[in-house]
Amino acid sequence: MRTTFIQTLIAQAQQDPSIFLLCGDLGYSVLEPFAAAFPERFLNVGIAEQNMVGLAAGLSLEGYTVFCYSIGNFPTLRAMEQIRYDVAYHDANVKIIAVGGGYAYGPLSTSHHTTEELGMLRTIPGMVVTAPGDPAEVEAMTAFISQHRGPCYMRLNKAGEPRLHAQPPALTLGGIVPVRAVDGATAAVFATGDMVGYAARELEQRAARVDLYSFPFVNPIDTAQLAALAARYSDIATLEEHQANAGFGSAVLERLHDLLSEGALARLPAVRRIAIPNAFISSAGSQDFLRDRMGLRLDGWPPLNPDTPTRVQT
Amino acid sequence: MTENTTELARRIRLQCLHMCHSKRASHLGGAFSVADVLAVLYGGLLTADPAQPKAPQRDRLFYSKGHACTALYAVLAETGYYDKAELDTFTDNGSYFTSHVNHKVPGVELSTGSLGHALPVAAGVALAGKRRAAPWHTYVIVSDGELDEGSNWEAILFAPHHSLDNLTLVVDYNKIQSFGSTAEVLNLDPLADKFKAFGWETLEVDGHDHAQLAAALAKHGRSAGKPRVVIAHTVKGKGVSFMEHQLAWHYKSPDAAQFAAARAELLQDSIGTPA
Numbered sequence: 229m230r231t232t233f234i235q236t237l238i239a240q241a242q243q244d245p246s247i248f249l250l251c252g253d254l255g256y257s258v259l260e261p262f263a264a265a266f267p268e269r270f271l272n273v274g275i276a277e278q279n280m281v282g283l284a285a286g287l288s289l290e291g292y293t294v295f296c297y298s299i300g301n302f303p304t305l306r307a308m309e310q311i312r313y314d315v316a317y318h319d320a321n322v323k324i325i326a327v328g329g330g331y332a333y334g335p336l337s338t339s340h341h342t343t344e345e346l347g348m349l350r351t352i353p354g355m356v357v358t359a360p361g362d363p364a365e366v367e368a369m370t371a372f373i374s375q376h377r378g379p380c381y382m383r384l385n386k387a388g389e390p391r392l393h394a395q396p397p398a399l400t401l402g403g404i405v406p407v408r409a410v411d412g413a414t415a416a417v418f419a420t421g422d423m424v425g426y427a428a429r430e431l432e433q434r435a436a437r438v439d440l441y442s443f444p445f446v447n448p449i450d451t452a453q454l455a456a457l458a459a460r461y462s463d464i465a466t467l468e469e470h471q472a473n474a475g476f477g478s479a480v481l482e483r484l485h486d487l488l489s490e491g492a493l494a495r496l497p498a499v500r501r502i503a504i505p506n507a508f509i510s511s512a513g514s515q516d517f518l519r520d521r522m523g524l525r526l527d528g529w530p531p532l533n534p535d536t537p538t539r540v541q542t
Numbered sequence: 543m544t545e546n547t548t549e550l551a552r553r554i555r556l557q558c559l560h561m562c563h564s565k566r567a568s569h570l571g572g573a574f575s576v577a578d579v580l581a582v583l584y585g586g587l588l589t590a591d592p593a594q595p596k597a598p599q600r601d602r603l604f605y606s607k608g609h610a611c612t613a614l615y616a617v618l619a620e621t622g623y624y625d626k627a628e629l630d631t632f633t634d635n636g637s638y639f640t641s642h643v644n645h646k647v648p649g650v651e652l653s654t655g656s657l658g659h660a661l662p663v664a665a666g667v668a669l670a671g672k673r674r675a676a677p678w679h680t681y682v683i684v685s686d687g688e689l690d691e692g693s694n695w696e697a698i699l700f701a702p703h704h705s706l707d708n709l710t711l712v713v714d715y716n717k718i719q720s721f722g723s724t725a726e727v728l729n730l731d732p733l734a735d736k737f738k739a740f741g742w743e744t745l746e747v748d749g750h751d752h753a754q755l756a757a758a759l760a761k762h763g764r765s766a767g768k769p770r771v772v773i774a775h776t777v778k779g780k781g782v783s784f785m786e787h788q789l790a791w792h793y794k795s796p797d798a799a800q801f802a803a804a805r806a807e808l809l810q811d812s813i814g815t816p817a
Contacts, residue, residue, distance in 0.1 A: 274700070313653070
């Protein structure tokens, strides 16, 4: 994902002389081609993320489209007030890019587990919060946020993720991207970020009669598209590598209940929210190990008998 | 210029006093301490056109002391960015004149109020100016207490490393922060030595002496390749005898008697020191 990101950003920067890239002393063996191609529009600001985001706001006030690149929590949680106040409140054209979403840096421990930022960022007014599901979506999303005026966040996984789409999907703001469609399916998985890849492999292996949608946008979510999907399926699982509180599944539930209360939906589907159970994990482990341990799996879903109550996610 | 800026400083203080009295607002002490710095900058030193507050060739001023907003709102009114009567809406329901600085007000570059934000943003603006060889200059005014914020020191390290000689930082060093003196709460001294060690061209001035301020804030005659810091030694509550050096005037708003007494002093005295 990170390689696709930088290649796409280079292509965008060739067309758009306003694109400027800052990094917080991270991006070794990733960012060098951009720095070589556009030395006057690249800067490693050092290990100082609050300053990086402030600088980005300042550069954007002068007309630059500024990308800030670092790992997980550092350009997000560490600089949350700068993102809220300097960037979002001033509608600055700043794009925060975090590599290592979820447990991508599993063995590196909790400092590097990026499992709260989607929820925190989506509460900030005007913030576009994204987590593309494969390299093709990263390509589409990098181009999209380069051209979308205003504050954006993009969560990347790491490297080597398999492609799910032959071509980069066409993106509209908040748009939902179909990944798998099976005739007669009454259940669907809504996934975001790298969990889309897991879900695609799992459903394929099981030959499950379940559709799959990628939500590259966690905020906003296109409510017309969501309403249409909610009307089509009786069972939906949301799947994210993020704490359950305030995450992607919460965002889906909020929108669904709004649609119901507004009369845009006649009924709600049964929604199983699969997310990290609001807990830290202190042991080392690969991304897959940690996902297993924290229950980020579709095991036992969808229920064989729709009348059987689904297990409550804690 | 100094004659005019002294009078401008007096009008800023009178306006701040009026706003804090009529709207029961706080932070008068810090507004009075910085009034002379603002008067010298807006009284002729800044390249600025109040009719075109976003003109590309303007000097950029970032006012990080968002809590001492009355002084900035007052100087912008006094120099023609908007009608002084608009300040009557200060803190009213629906007014853009919030009691921390609001960028919706003409002439304000950045909303501030959470401390330690403006200097990094201004460094980004100065960096853009350097990359484009722009002729304009970037000024930042910070309070002394907000130098407790680590984000400032990230930018203080950054600016000399990237040779931002188009950036001038003014520290309103009135030596009182919100819960005590800076010496008691978190000592900044030796402040000038810290900036020198970080690679800044470091000047110390009497922050109420307009000639010293004008010389220190000038854009010419600077050390190439270095940002400049002007440590302005000031007095919290400057200009009103019973407010000077008093922590309480970080919070209090003057009652009718205090308002009358303060107003009389401000009208009587020449507060700033002209050349």
